[in-house]
Amino acid sequence: MLMKILILTDRLDIGGAETHIALLAQKLSEEGHAVTVASSGGAIAERLKDLRIAHTSMPLGTHSPIRWLILRQKIRNLIKQEGFDIAHAHARVPALLIHGVGRLGCAEIVTVHAKFRAGLLRRLFSKWGERSIAVSEDLRTYLHTVYGIPMQRICVIPNGIDLSEFHSHEHHEPRNAFRILFASRLDADCSRGAELLCEIAPTLAKSIPNLCITIAGGGKKMPEIAKRATKINHTLGFSCISVCGTVQDMPSLFQEQDLFVGVSRAALEAAACGCSVILCGNEGYGGILSGENFWQESLSNFCARGSQKPTAERLRDDILLLAGSPALCLENASACRKLLEKCYDSASVCHKTLDVYQKSLHVPLRGTLVIGGYFGCGNLGDDAILQAFIEYTRRHYPDMRIFALTKHPLRDARRFGVKCYDRKNPFSLAHVFLLSDAFLCGGGSLLQNLTGKLSLYYYLCMLRLAKLCGALPILFAAGIGPLRGRRARQATQKTLARCTYISLRDEDSLRFLQMQKLDSAKLHLGADMALLLPIPPVFRTYTLLKRIDVEQNRRYLCVSLKSGKHTSDSHRTVIAALRMLCREEDLLPIFLPLDESDIPINAGAAELLGGRVMFADEASDITAILRGAQLLISMRLHGLILATTVALPAVGIPTASDQKIPSFCRLAAQECLLPEEMTVAALVEVCQTLCAKGDARRPLIATAFCDLQKNAQKDLANIALMVYNKDRYFKKSEDRI
Structure with missing residues (x-):
């Protein structure tokens, strides 16, 4: 469009x-x-x-x-x-x-x-x-x-570089001088690099033959710097520093240089043109830019914010190192150019910006969806479902208005950017159902009575109320069970029989409802909506690792422990296995609590093992951390789901009553240790195998992920079609519960 x-x-x-x-x-x-x-x-x-x-x-x-x-x-x-x-x-x-x-x-x-x-x-x-x-x-x-x-x-979305304009010369002519360039506005807040170059120029000139320093850019401090450069040139007896003011043809100027000193966009443009780069600016000193520290420096947009202070000694030492190592200059320039092509090309940045535009467009509405589940209750897995649903629907169905039922409507409306209603207020529920064309109840294992009887009847009543108010009742990407008791199964069967569309995220739930003799035309095998959660940029991984004090090249594995009844034996087994595994494989354990109730057990295990705990601000932070891990051990389903989105090998550890983890692991080509198989030796063996053969396993996981993602996309396409043609499926005056 x-x-x-x-x-x-x-x-x-x-x-x-x-x-x-x-x-x-x-x-x-x-x-x-x-x-x-x-x-x-x-x-x-x-x-x-x-x-x-x-x-x-x-x-x-x-x-x-x-x-x-x-x-x-x-x-x-x-x-x-x-x-x-x-x-x-x-x-x-x-x-x-x-x-x-x-x-x-x-x-x-x-x-x-x-x-x-x-x-x-x-x-x-x-x-x-x-x-x-x-x-x-x-x-x-x-x-x-x-x-x-x-x-x-x-x-x-980083600033884009036009790599077709900023590139190195195809044929390099021999240079008889070592050329250094500083380019920036010469104002008080961004001229520190130029001032330091002037300060160390006499020292550099003694060690580097035919030194030539160019300072480009205009600003309030330009006259002062030009006057200082003239004085230095007079002392040295030759034109060492040239202050040229504003330059229009920057690519040609970059291509003539050996080394660039500066920050931000100019540093990237210089790297694209084949220059070695030293990040030096008013906000910090990042040092020599290379393939090893490229992503770390990207976290501050290559401005070195939060790094050590820029000093004349640091800058002098790094310049002398590069001046004496032409091979190192070429190696760094080549590595940075490849990384720029990967994430900083202007065409890629344009498409990412267009994607934001598409999700934000105000278009004439053709339908209204309200989604309800366990949202806003401190569970990152459920919040991942809501976030992914909103992002995907806005991108592909911008003419759909979205409402959400959450625990904290005001807070969650700001978090997710949609209007939210109180999930337990009957007046709010009736109001939003009257405004909506369809009610999506899901995802997650909502229809179960293992954790309490009231929650099952709460969701069944919501489906009935939605239909009574004229909204299509849809069970969406849900898991069924465990359902204990004949009455619970009968109530579930009667309510689901009146649903317009039933989407199930696993084969076990599908088979269970088929045994209840529900209309097979209504039953569809879908997938968890969290599989549609956008993958965060690679910069996020480095940001989060830095936040929890993990070194850039440190190998780590992720662990998500679940609190609750009948989990203490699993906790002891996992902790004992981790102690052995981390020692033998030299891995750092990073614990990821996915629910507020999981924080104490994960924090305690991290302290016991000398690991780290990552408290995520949002679900995509979990994905970002998993992207750099060697493997995941998870007692939570959504840990496994998010690992699958980045093709990370994982081991699922279910409780005796948990059927959703084994079912998902079968579909996603992930490992699963059932309670009767769960021993320290077995867990260590599985994890060591995944560490050794993880790269061979990743393509299988990626293929399974694509299939699951297609099921989730198909679900939303079917629901959108029903809403666009609502009158065919449901008439408000008929078929009331």
């Missing part, structure tokens, strides 16, 4: 964020979308005109509240007049000015390129759109901790 997109920023002078905005506008335009950029102008604004991209001049960098009101109305009039589908702000003031344009049918997106000052008034007047984009993982965490934006509403 082609869209009309309005991109807003305060200015378009030479800079990393501004270059990203221009490149994004260019790529979106090449994809066929109608793009208009609004800003106060600048050098890059002229470049947009050459690309035939519309530019509207607005003083969006103003801090006058009166002018804000005028600009806000001007933007609203522009959106009404042009019919924009997306308003995408790239600075704090434009983000405030587009707040509320969702009422005009225009989605609000905000990209955050840097940290802002965060006083009380500034936080109060900061608006972050319906969805927020952070250019690095540390900014995602910053938005969550400082401004309280739920993690689920923030995605990370």
Whole structure:
């Protein structure tokens, strides 16, 4: 679907964020979308005109509240007049000015390129759109901790590099000089690298023959740095430092250099052109950029935030090391270029941004779904189901409105970005069912009475109430049982017989309902919705490992222990096996509590074994940690499901009454140790086999995952079709319970 997109920023002078905005506008335009950029102008604004991209001049960098009101109305009039589908702000003031344009049918997106000052008034007047984009993982965490934006509403999309423009020379000519480049705005907040180069230039000149340092960029500190460079050149007796101001043709300048000193986007562009890179900026010193520390530095958008302070001694030593090791320079440049091609290509960044746009579009509604289950109750597995359902439905069925029944409606509405209702308030339930076309009861093992009798009848009553209120009752990606007692089975059979569609996530549940003589046309083998949860970017893995103090190259395995009755024997067996396994395989155990009740047992085991505990902010954090693990040992079904999404070999450990874990392990090509098989020796043997042959097992798991994912997608397609044609399946005046 082609869209009309309005991109807003305060200015378009030479800079990393501004270059990203221009490149994004260019790529979106090449994809066929109608793009208009609004800003106060600048050098890059002229470049947009050459690309035939519309530019509207607005003083969006103003801090006058009166002018804000005028600009806000001007933007609203522009959106009404042009019919924009997306308003995408790239600075704090434009983000405030587009707040509320969702009422005009225009989605609000905000990209955050840097940290802002965060006083009380500034936080109060900061608006972050319906969805927020952070250019690095540390900014995602910053938005969550400082401004309280739920993690689920923030995605990370790095600044893209046009690798067709920024590339190394195919034929390198011999150079008789060692060339160093610093490129950035020369203002007080970003000129530290240039100042340090000036400070160490006399020392470097004694050790490096024909040293040539170029400082590019304009700003308030440029005259001071130029004056200092002239003085150094006079002392040395030759032109060592050249201050050239703003440069338009940056690719050619990068291609002439051996080494780049700086941060952020310019560092990536230099690496793409074959330069060695030293990350040195006002916010920190990251050192020599290589394949080994590339992902670690990506967490701060290559700004070295949180790293050691930049000093003349550190910079001097690293420059001398690279100047004396041409082979190391080539190795680092080649490794960084390959990693840039993997995640930072501008075309890939454009497609990721378009995906955010698609999920945020305001389109005419054709149906309303309400989904209810055990959401918002502190279980990450159930929250993974809801998050995946919302993400997938918004991407593929944007004309569907979604409501959710949760424990904490206000909190969960902010977390998941949909309107939520109290799952235990009968008036709220009746109200939302009257507004909806279909009620999806699921996923998870909701229809069981092992953990309590009331929960079974609660969900059965919800299905009956939904039909009474005119919503299609649908059992969605559910597991059935255990059901103890004849009355419980009869009540379940009678209620499900009146459901419009029954989707089951495992074959055992399907066979059970077939034995209850339900209409086979209603029964469908689906899959757990958590299988559709988007895989987080690789940067997230490094962010989370850093948070729990795990070294970058440390080998680890993940463990998810479950609390509850009849689990203490399994806990003792797992802990004893882990003690042996971690010693023999040199693995660090990372414990992943998937439910609030699991925290004490996992924390205690981690302390006992010298491991780590990862308290996830959202379900996708679990996926991110699992992506880098050697294997998973899990007593929770959704641990196994999330491991399967990243093709991680896993061992399921069910309790005696738990049939869902063995059933899923059979479908997903994962290992399972039943209670009667569970011994320390057996668990160690299975885990060691998976460690040794894990790479051979991954393709089997990936194939099984694709099949399961197709079942989940088919379920949603069938449900969407029923909602679009609701009158064929159900008439409000007939067939009431």
